[in-house]
Amino acid sequence: MxxxxxxxxxxxxxxxxxxxxxxxxxxxxxxxxxxxxxxxxxxxxxxxxxxxxxSAVARSLLTGRTFTVGIITTDSYGRFSIPMTRGVEDSLGVGEMIAFLCDSRDDPIREQHHLRKLLERQVDGIIVAGRRTDAREPLADNLQVPVVYAFGRSRDPHDCSVVSDERGAAHLAIEHLVKTGRRRIAHITGPQSHESARERAAGAASSLAAFELELVGEPLFGSWTEAWGRFAVAQVLRTAPDVDGVFCGNDVIARGVLDGLREAGVSLPMRAGVVGIDNWGVVAEAARPPLTTVDLGLEEVGHRAGDLLLAAIDGHPTPGVHVVPSHLVVRES
Amino acid sequence: MxxxxxxxxxxxxxxxxxxxxxxxxxxxxxxxxxxxxxxxxxxxxxxxxxxxxxSAVARSLLTGRTFTVGIITTDSYGRFSIPMTRGVEDSLGVGEMIAFLCDSRDDPIREQHHLRKLLERQVDGIIVAGRRTDAREPLADNLQVPVVYAFGRSRDPHDCSVVSDERGAAHLAIEHLVKTGRRRIAHITGPQSHESARERAAGAASSLAAFELELVGEPLFGSWTEAWGRFAVAQVLRTAPDVDGVFCGNDVIARGVLDGLREAGVSLPMRAGVVGIDNWGVVAEAARPPLTTVDLGLEEVGHRAGDLLLAAIDGHPTPGVHVVPSHLVVRES
DNA sequence: CCTAATCAGGAAAACGTTTTCCCTCCAACT
DNA sequence: AGTTGGAGGGAAAACGTTTTCCTGATTAGG
The missing domain is CATH 1.10.260.40 (lambda repressor-like DNA-binding domains)
Known part of the structure; x- marks a missing residue:
């Protein structure tokens, strides 16, 4: 029935x-x-x-094309995958394509399971959206369909990956701080085990060097939380009371830093500037003062990944790592 | 080629x-x-x-089933759709089904466009995930495939909708405040144009009445932002300095309220209790003190919607509005 | 030893399109 | 008048499965 x-x-x-x-x-x-x-x-x-x-089904059977792609995301929380998925959808929409969304929850078993489902349904292509920027193992080898890795690149350089410009982001942040007159700049960021934390720190150092400056103290690696931001900035104030700028590894940390500074009596943004990374609306806009931050262009990453996938499906693959520029969003901090 | x-x-x-x-x-x-x-x-x-x-394509052509459903979400931001989608996926996974994700961005044109794409691909069913609880127009009439509305119900009571228990959520919040000794409780919430704000306020009033209590002042309708929470609580403190509890329409407002209270010198959680709604991790856990809040069971809503859709696909539709219970998450506020 | 029943497996239809090849007109040339 | 050639449209193959029906062989029962 x-x-x-x-x-x-x-x-x-x-x-x-x-x-x-x-x-x-x-x-x-x-x-x-x-x-x-x-x-x-x-x-x-x-x-x-x-x-x-x-019936698209009958048509697909004949033509071999389904006008369908799969998006496999490891980002169960959605912070990164949402804007990327949006970008992918935008890109696919013009080709009248549509996407299967598969959440692997960082479980390789589940990922392979999803992969099998996608292949059975003969998707024309697959996008793998990572949550971390660290390079990941390729999905499988000898895959018959084109694959594009977004945000987190593939370990195999012959695969096609689209990533955001982590060093460029750090550069934009530092440049903004320096151009607004900050000279004694500290860096508070996430765990050192995360490539993005290391890259941002390295980017900050080299960018400061270009201005003939140095970080105040070593970069402080911790966790991507407000609590860490508050804690770390208090420590910075103890060892370097004259700090006048903080570059934070992400917006959440930055918000903790802002609260920490304000509560320590540092008037903002007069006595110190703070810049984050992510441009996560709910955090950056609610911060006091509203947070100046660097947008990693996640939607653009997704869009680009979609475009490259469409090209690959059309027989024009573009292997290699493609970098999407970041941009500064100036608010009041 | x-x-x-x-x-x-x-x-x-x-x-x-x-x-x-x-x-x-x-x-x-x-x-x-x-x-x-x-x-x-x-x-x-x-x-x-x-x-x-x-080839699932060939199989589908023959059997008429695609083992595929569409999820149409109006929630471009993702706050609500992410957990719901997770729940849906869980539910579908056991049936070896897989979901197309379509983001309509609240645009009816785009929605119809997506609907057409889904019907062409002969999905076995469709889930419409809303961002607001207000009843919405049905997707279309005379649709050949079963549809389940999640979070935001359909205006047509013969459709199948799954919603969370807004009044129950308000009741849990009030009950918690009263049981922890609060008696002078204010309510600060979102725009009155949102049904959820009205329902939560009504739920709070009736729940207080059951304890033979009344709200301190009228419910304060505003926006779902921290800034509104801070502003409104300052106002409350002026007119009713002895307030000892605030029930907030959502976690973001609650966070603003907590900041406002603390900065006004109210020691928390000793002198006042605050409860939010949403259990949005990044907000509730980062609040100071960590926020006690009501979880609307969004993942469960999605899961339930998936189950009901599977049943409907199997020829056992269950029309009507199905309510998923909320539950209290006690933290330190 | 004959019949009926069961077991193994083959042949072909069916799903709903798209596309290729073919046929039949009819008008326009030489 | 005979030949091209193009316009308009029909017939049938093809895509890759599942399922129904059928046939031949083996076994059991009488």
């Missing part, structure tokens, strides 16, 4: 109503072949009348 | 290698028909050797 109350209306029904053959109806609806305009119109009218919706 | 380098390996290849007919191979792999165990094994071995992956 699987609700077949009314049979699907197929192109054969349309053809019958229009008084043409099945093949002719197909041509009329798809603009192929040579037909009189009057015939086309008659078929279109019949299709309209019957509410005909072509 | 669409990369047909190597032709797909089909069940015919498997059959040939195993030395059986195509139909027999199908039966062997699917456990149908009556075959010798040795034959089945031989076919399985052949399939393994060739790396055979059955």
């Amino acid at each position: 699987t609700l077949p109350a009314t049979r699907r209306v197929g192109i054969a029904d349309v053809a019958a109503l229009a008084g043409v053959s099945l093949g002719t109806a197909s041509k009329a609806l798809n603009g192929r072949g040579t037909l009189r305009e009057e015939t086309r119109a008659r078929v279109r009218a019949a299709a309209e009348e019957l509410g005909f919706t072509p | 669409t990369l047909p380098a190597t032709r797909r390996v089909g069940i015919a290849d498997v059959a040939a290698l195993a030395g059986v007919s195509l139909g027999t191979a199908s039966k062997a792999l699917n456990g149908r028909g009556t075959l010798r165990e040795e034959t089945r094994a031989r076919v399985r071995a052949a399939a393994e050797e060739l790396g055979f992956t059955p």
Whole structure:
């Protein structure tokens, strides 16, 4: 009893109503072949009348294309995958494609399971959206469909990966601080085990060097939390009371830093500038003062990944690592 | 040039290698028909050797089922749809189903566009995940596939909707405040135009009445922001300095309230208790003190919606509004 | 030894399209 | 008048499965 109350209306029904053959109806609806305009119109009218919706399944079987891609994300929380997915959707939409969303929750078993499901359904391509920037193992080898890695690149440099510009982000942050007159700049960031934390710290150091400056103290690695930001900035104030700028590894830390500074009596943004990374609206806008931060262009990463995947599906693969520029979002901090 | 380098390996290849007919191979792999165990094994071995992956497309064409559903979400930000999608995925996973994710961004045109794409692909069912609890227009009438509305219910009571228990949530919050000794309780919440704000306020009033108490002042409707929380609580303190509890419409407001109270010199949680709604980790856990809040069970809403959709696909629809219970998450506020 | 029943497996239809090849007109040339 | 050639449209193959029906062989029962 699987609700077949009314049979699907197929192109054969349309053809019958229009008084043409099945093949002719197909041509009329798809603009192929040579037909009189009057015939086309008659078929279109019949299709309209019957509410005909072509079966993508049948079409796929014949053409081998499903106009479908899979997105495998390891980001169960959604902070990163949401904007990326949006970008991917934008990119795919113009090609009338649509995406399966699979959440692997960082579990390789689950990931392989999803992969199998996607391959069975003959997706035209796959996007792997990571939560961390650290390079990851490729999905599988000898895969028949094109794959693009977004945000977290693949360990295999011959794969196609799209990443955001971590060093560039650090550079933008430092540049902003320096150009607004800050000279004694500290860096508070996440765990050293995260490549993004290391990259941002390295980017900050080299950027400061270009201005003939140095960080105040060593970069403080901790966790991506407000509590760490508050704690670390208190420590900074003890060892270097004249600090006038803090570059934070992400917005959440930055918010903790802002609270820590304010509560220590540092008037903001007069006596010190703070810059974060992520441009996460709910955090950056609610901070006091609203946080100046660097947007990693996640939506653009997704968009780019989608474009590259479409190109690869079309037979024009573009292996290598593609870097999407970051940009500064100036608020009041 | 669409990369047909190597032709797909089909069940015919498997059959040939195993030395059986195509139909027999199908039966062997699917456990149908009556075959010798040795034959089945031989076919399985052949399939393994060739790396055979059955084409879900061909199967769907024949059976009319795609084992695929569509999720249409209006929640471009992702705050609500992420946990719901997770729940849906969990529910579908056991049925070997997989979901298309479509973000309508609250645009009816885009929504219809997505709907068409989904119907073309012959999804077995559709879940509509709302961002607001306000009832929404049905997706379309005379739809051939089952639809379940999640979080935001459909205006048509004959549709199947799954919602969270807004009044119950308010009740849990008030109960917690009262049981921890609070008597002078204010309510600060979001815009009155949002049904959830109105429901939560109404729930709070009736719950207080059950304890023979009343709200301190009228509910303060504003926006779902920290700034509003800070501003509103300052106002409350002016008109009712002895307030000892605040029930907030969501966690973000609650966080603003906590900051406002603390900065006004109210020691927390000794002199006042604060409860939010949402249990949004990044906000509730980072609050000072960590926020006690009500979890609306969004993941459960998604899970339930998935279950009901599966049942409907199986020919057992369950029209009506289904309410998922909320639960209190006690932290330190 | 003959018949009926069961077991194994093959042949072919079916799903709903798209596309290729073919046929039949009819007009325009030579 | 005979030949091209193009326009308009039909017939049928093809995609890769599942399933139904059928046939031949083996076994059990009488």
